[in-house]
């Protein structure tokens with residue numbers, strides 16, 4: 001457990017268990033076509049991206065900065081951006097990269113994915129940081145932003161010195177893993193019967 005990182009509660013015994021089962025996670029991996037080869041490439045991608053984590057987050061945040069309805073997620077209803085909130089979330093963003101690429105996708109990881117989904121939604125947004133920002137990120141924007149998350153890691157992988165084939169392999173694996181993670185985040189947004 002990492003009590004050093006404000007708001008990061010991975011592995012915390014008080015964290016609710018994800019309603020998604022390990023069996024369902026295994027099926028989702030099959031749906032996403034995620035292979036053992038991908039998991040190895042994901043670890044290589046993780047080494048590149050975690051070394052450059054601040055620059056990676058800067059790149060994602062540049063994309064947010066140009067879209068007013070995304071900037072609003074870190075701001076009050078009056079539009080005042082909360083820099084303390086942004087700074088705390090940045091550190092957990094960086095930890096997510098490491099968790100996604102290096103941790104086993106076990107029950108604790110599954111539980112924290114559920115928590116991250118809730119933190120984007122009205123269920124728990126702002127709570128970890130006692131922030132006073134807008135209370136909810138619409139599901140449609142959560143999903144659509146995966147396009148930016150994925151596209152913007154390519155230059156970092158390309159600059160790593162890996163061959164073109166290795167870069168494609170790392171990017172493929174990263175895209176599948178990100179989509180799978182975001183898929184788990186959608187669970188607290190929707191009724192079980194439709195999920």
Ligand code: HEM
Pocket residue numbers: 007008064069070071073074089092093096116119120124125126127128129131137141142143145146147149182
């Ligand atoms: C694929 C899409 C996205 C990814 C991969 C992503 C990733 C993350 C991660 C890793 C965290 C920290 C989770 C933690 O607390 O440990 C986070 C929190 C947050 N993200 Fe996203 N995010 C995505 C979409 C969005 C969008 C579209 C917005 C809108 C601007 C957004 C705004 C936020 C905010 C405001 C928080 C803090 C939530 C809180 O109050 O705890 N995210 N995100």
